[in-house]
Amino acid sequence: MSDPRLAVKIGRVSLKNPVVTASGTFGFAQEYNRLFPVSALGGITVKGLTLQPRAGNPPPRVVETPAGLLNAIGLQNPGLTVFLEKELPFLRELETTIIVNIAGFTIEEFARLASALDRAKGISVLELNISCPNVKAGGMAFGIDPEAAARVTRTVRAETSLPIWVKLSPNVTDIGIIAQAVEEAGAEAITLINTLAGMAIDLKKRRPLLGNRMGGLSGPAVKPIALRQVWQVYETVKIPLIGMGGISSPQDALEFMMAGASAVGVGTALFHNPFTPLNIIDGLCSYLDQEKIDRIEDIIGIAHQTG
Amino acid sequence: MVVETAEVISLNGLGNDLFHLRLWAEKITKQAFPGQFVHVYCGEGESLDPLLPRPFSLFRIQKEDGVLELIFRVGGKGTSSLSRKVSGERLQLLGPLGRGFTESHYFSRVLLFAGGIGMPPLYSLAESSKGVDFTLFYGGRSRSDLVFLDEWQRMGVQLQLATDDGSVGHQGTLVELASSLLLPQAADFYYACGPKPMLKAVKQLMDNLKIPGELSLEERMACGVGACLGCVCQTVDGYVRVCTEGPVFPAEEVVFDE
Numbered sequence: 001m002s003d004p005r006l007a008v009k010i011g012r013v014s015l016k017n018p019v020v021t022a023s024g025t026f027g028f029a030q031e032y033n034r035l036f037p038v039s040a041l042g043g044i045t046v047k048g049l050t051l052q053p054r055a056g057n058p059p060p061r062v063v064e065t066p067a068g069l070l071n072a073i074g075l076q077n078p079g080l081t082v083f084l085e086k087e088l089p090f091l092r093e094l095e096t097t098i099i100v101n102i103a104g105f106t107i108e109e110f111a112r113l114a115s116a117l118d119r120a121k122g123i124s125v126l127e128l129n130i131s132c133p134n135v136k137a138g139g140m141a142f143g144i145d146p147e148a149a150a151r152v153t154r155t156v157r158a159e160t161s162l163p164i165w166v167k168l169s170p171n172v173t174d175i176g177i178i179a180q181a182v183e184e185a186g187a188e189a190i191t192l193i194n195t196l197a198g199m200a201i202d203l204k205k206r207r208p209l210l211g212n213r214m215g216g217l218s219g220p221a222v223k224p225i226a227l228r229q230v231w232q233v234y235e236t237v238k239i240p241l242i243g244m245g246g247i248s249s250p251q252d253a254l255e256f257m258m259a260g261a262s263a264v265g266v267g268t269a270l271f272h273n274p275f276t277p278l279n280i281i282d283g284l285c286s287y288l289d290q291e292k293i294d295r296i297e298d299i300i301g302i303a304h305q306t307g
Numbered sequence: 308m309v310v311e312t313a314e315v316i317s318l319n320g321l322g323n324d325l326f327h328l329r330l331w332a333e334k335i336t337k338q339a340f341p342g343q344f345v346h347v348y349c350g351e352g353e354s355l356d357p358l359l360p361r362p363f364s365l366f367r368i369q370k371e372d373g374v375l376e377l378i379f380r381v382g383g384k385g386t387s388s389l390s391r392k393v394s395g396e397r398l399q400l401l402g403p404l405g406r407g408f409t410e411s412h413y414f415s416r417v418l419l420f421a422g423g424i425g426m427p428p429l430y431s432l433a434e435s436s437k438g439v440d441f442t443l444f445y446g447g448r449s450r451s452d453l454v455f456l457d458e459w460q461r462m463g464v465q466l467q468l469a470t471d472d473g474s475v476g477h478q479g480t481l482v483e484l485a486s487s488l489l490l491p492q493a494a495d496f497y498y499a500c501g502p503k504p505m506l507k508a509v510k511q512l513m514d515n516l517k518i519p520g521e522l523s524l525e526e527r528m529a530c531g532v533g534a535c536l537g538c539v540c541q542t543v544d545g546y547v548r549v550c551t552e553g554p555v556f557p558a559e560e561v562v563f564d565e
Contacts, residue, residue, distance in 0.1 A: 027534035031551075034308055035532070047536075055545050060527045062537035067356040069529060076536045076546060220355040248355060271529045272358050273348070274310065274401065 002040070003285050006296050008262050010240045011188035012163050013125055015042035015097055015263055017284070018296060019253065019277045022218075022244050022267030023048055023101035023127065023167070024073065028087040029094065035274050040281065042263060043097035045191075046087070048129050050102075051109045053079035058211035063200050068221030068246075069268050070198050072212035075103055075132060080116055092122030101167065103129040104152070111155050118160035126162050128152060128187075131169030131194035133216040143169040143194070146181035153185035165242065167191040168233075170222075175229050176236035183237045190233060191242040191265065193226045219268040220246045227259055234260025234301055248276060250283020257296070258303040308404060308532065309334050315396045316374065323451040324381040325424070326390050327366075333373030335402045339365055341432040342407030342523060342555040345375070346531040348399040349385035357385040360401060362528050362550070364500070366427035367434065375400075378427045378454065404531050405554050408521055411436040414495035418518070419443040419464075420481060420509045422501020423452050428523055429500055430455065433462055442467060442494070446481030446505070450474035482508040491516045499523070499558075507563040520558045524549050 006017035020043035021029075028046050029038050038044060056076025063070045078086070091098045100123050104110035110128065117123055130143035130152055142148045149166070156164055166182040168175060170193040179190055195216025200209040208214070226245020233241060243261025247253055248269035256264050269276040284296055293299065313332035321327055335345060346360035367376035381390050392398065411417050411432060417439050419429045426445060433441050441462075446469040447453050453475065459466055468476025469484045477484040482505065489512075497520030499509045506522050513520055526549040528538040533551035540549050541562040547553070 025530070025535055027536075031530070031532040031534040035310065056536060056539065058541075059539055059546075061539065062527050062529045062535070064357065064359050067358055069358060071529070071535070071537060073536050076539070219358055268358070268529075271360070271531075271535065272350075272355060273399075274532075 005288050005294060006281065006284055008042070008297055010165075010242065010262055013097060017042040017281050018257065018263040019280050020097070020099065020242065020263055020265050021045050021270070021277065022265035023129065025267035025270055028083075028091060030090055032270070032274060036278060039095040041096050041277055043099050043124075044091070044094065045099040045101055045127060045265065046091065047077050048075050048101045048103045048132065049077055049080060049083050049113065050075055051080050051104065051113055053077065053082065060209060060211055063209050063215075065198075065200065065217065066221060068217050068219035069271070070200055070210065070215040070217050071195070072210045072215035074212060080113060084116070084120055088120060088122055097124045098122060099125040099127050099165070101127040101129050103132055107152055107155050110152050111159050114156040114159040118162055123162060125165055126156065126160060127165045127167050127191055128156060129167050131167050133169070133171065133195055133197045133214065140169050140171065143178065144172050146177050149178050150181040150185035153182045153187050157186035163188045165189040165191050167194055169194050170225060170229055170245075171197050176232050179233045179237045183239050187239060189240045189242060189262075190237065191244065192233060193222070193229055193245045196222055196225065218246065220248055222246045223252060227255055230256055230261050231259040231303075234304065247280070248272065250280050250287060253280045253284060254287060254299070257299050258301070260301040260304065262297070262300050308402065309338070311335050311400050313375070313398050313400045315392050315394055315398060317394055318390070318392050321378070321454050325454060326379055326381065328377045328379065328389070328392070330375045330377070330398065330400070331373055332375045332400055335400055336368055336370055336373045336375045339368050339375070339403035340407040341365065341368065341435050342428050343403040343405050344554060345377070345400050345402030346404060347377075347389065349389045351388060357388065359385070359529055360531065361385040361389070362404070362531060364428035364523065364554070365403070365431050368431050378424065380424045401531060405550055406552065408432050408498055408523075408555050411439050411496065411498070414439060416440045416494040418494045418497040418520070420485070420497065420499035420501065420505070421445045422481065422505040423447045425501030425523070426454070429498055430459070432498060433464055441465065444469070444481040444485050446470065446501075448472065480508070481505070482512055485509075486512050489516055492518065494518050496520055503563065506561075510558045510561065510563070513558065521555050522558050522561055523555045524553050524561065
């Protein structure tokens, strides 16, 4: 049983605790379920799903950087039909909130994904991936233009009654403008941040190291940037935020919540220690004990208070 | 697959940046098979750098006493940190991971191809098989790349060595050496582990000699459990995960780029 003090509300969605997985780092949950009961998590965000199966980018797809990870997976996934037949039945049985991350290459694809998933059972949230840096068409293109971001959100809104969270790219001049645009278009929460565009060069080959040349940076290295963007978006919108980017410890999670996140995502830190999300849940309980706080929700955005 | 706190029994330098690590890791050792691998968390204490664990194949799997032995070459931050561990120190391991070799006792004459640091998994394979006639083609840049030769000999394995500089064995690649010695159907099966260009050449030679076999592949890896899709290789079925469907693949499934 989850400690009731850790429950949080993300609009219409109740999470039993504020720790969810970040899309793309947790597959469809079956792999990590061999190491720990994944139902202990507040929510599980599955690997980005596209209408058609996708092969992804050529290897190498990952490279470690100082306290960080560059990846260029390229949204490899089995596509909507296989997801519904092979992956959703397992996810549906889990006693946690299932967040399905969807990625369209056109607005039409977003609409078709949303309408198909709206009819499926066992899904609590659709997270719109308008921020993947590793695909050529669509992907981040929707997430760096406020009008395109709003259009995707409105289109999905019309296709489903499921709660819609929109995952934003940090690779923009002013993330607040994008956040406002998707809020006005019907987003019920904002997930941030996706990875930061980056790259590495292979000195021996004198060529880009990643098969896709460029990739997305995640891990502890990006945490201060993610935290700053959560802070900024909290000041510009009213809808709740799911903060992520380098979160590896209970202290990191608390920082994000104090900056305005109602929940936090754990991704790359899973690879450093698969039990990181559980350690964060435990650490949040200890924090409430130590500080004599009744509910974790009381600290959301507290760093913005003046005086 | 479990996360286990292992204890360092010994860590010996073998020269040439190679190290031999003996670990007490009872749970993982009990479950492990030749050709599988373990993820080793190499960082110091709470440090987030290096961030990722390092995958290592299994050199010896001593099931009775729970001892796992690895050989690694220092190449970066993770392995450099690992090379400074001392006896009694604890290390987090995740494993055993991936799919290992087909057991070799189905065959009577078996060829092994080891390129440099690709040798360890072939050793645990040979050690676990009784009554198989093994020949090992072992190649490296120089004599100091070829380790545990006495132990290989003691197992009764026939050795064929090749070095780039000719400091021991044939001067040139192990594939050149093998192609000069082997006849069609000279063996029932082969196993190979080493750098990609070597694996590609071995597969080509074995195809010509009509000998089936398995290749153990390596790719840059993150999660190690099949969740992140970071470590794929190209096969006849498209991109598949080295950490989960591999690291050992039937040779006929692997596609090498030109």
